[in-house]
Amino acid sequence: MTDAKSQSFAPPPVVWRKAELLAILSETPRVKTLWLRVPGWPGHRPGQHVDVRLTAEDGYQAERSYSLASAPERELPGRENVALTIERLGDGEVSPYLTEQVRPGDRIELRGPIGGYFTWAAEDGGPLALVAGGTGVVPLMSMLRHRARLAHPAPAWLLYSSRSFAEIIYREELEGLAEKGDRTHVLHTLTRSAPPGWMGLRGRIDREMLATRIPPAAARPLCFVCGPTQMVETAASALVDLGHDPARVKTERFGPTGA
């Protein structure tokens, strides 16, 4: 492994592991969470992802990347369990299989954790300003779950854009976090439709929301922005306009790549 010699740290080898599907939770009409037991799982940091590989009977394979939704806490008995939250894409190749065809007991190959920049650890501190569009909330949820498990003192804001009320992922769990009184602030905005009496924000995440709904640049929040390309581009650029240090604005683009 001469490649690893000059690395500043040696991450665990990224090898394919055969995971067992334990449970499937329905999050929204198009989004499911898969709980998997991954023998030998080395643990992860919130924000990291895995590669999933499917193999057809004739050997044809397809690989995709999915963010880890679970907190990294590894106490027994769930030590090797991880959760992936996956949106079914209409023209997708892998996501329709993972959201509609698999059932508990199936085995799925995955490897990871992967990615070390779009991550949050306790020592990174806060405040946390998390900005999500759609399934972009998944790696941010791993951060919020980790923070809650640690009872970490850094206050956290989540500004989260969904198409409609029914498409908000983790809605009840987020409500629970916000009501705990541990300085978790959850702000939803709905872009396409809202139920009667909706008290939250409307429309796409824009500069005005970022200026007024999350801590200002002077508070030096750690910003994590994750979602579809255009949303991330708009939000990250607005944050820089508002005076946030570009080095404290981390981004990850999500979603369909078309074709």
Add this chain to the structure above:
Amino acid sequence: MSDLISRGFRGKRRPAEPGRVPPGQYETRDFPVLSAGPTPRVSLADWDFRLTGNLDRERRWTWEEFRALPREKITRDIHCVTKWSKLDTEWEGVSVETLLEGVQTSAEYVLAFCDGGYTTNLPLADLADGKAWVVDTYEAEPLPPEHGGPARLLVPHLYFWKSAKWVRGLRLVDEDEPGFWEALGYHHYGDPWREQRYWND
């Protein structure tokens, strides 16, 4: 090859020309955007491209000087480590070979450096012989900022994170040192045909 069959999985098997899409990749017709932070801003008046490090003397081109260098049109397939490949992408720019003309160096490696602080490492040999370019034009239009404009590196025979966006220069170095993603567990070389995605691949 895996011995684990995914029950009932057939896949879409998008028709791709044989030999053009590396293992584990799929073809897309979009141009996805991936970057770790906000798109940096630089005015062309402040932009320059530099060769630094272990060489006889530093070289520097302003935007106007860079634009006046001999240019090439390039059509290549590109492969992103996040699994997408895009075929027949069309670029215009300056061959790194042109930039290295007359340079005397014993360096064997290069660290490309960029606005926003991004870096990536490559063997110098992979930038020579017309295998790499600094491009400022995509599909006959100025390269959009989110895709790396005003100029990015184009090294299509390696995974696309090596084709550093917002590139501002090359540092010639004697020892291979990991760049941004390489220090975070990605492969030091990144050959898509050998599926060198992560450090131990």
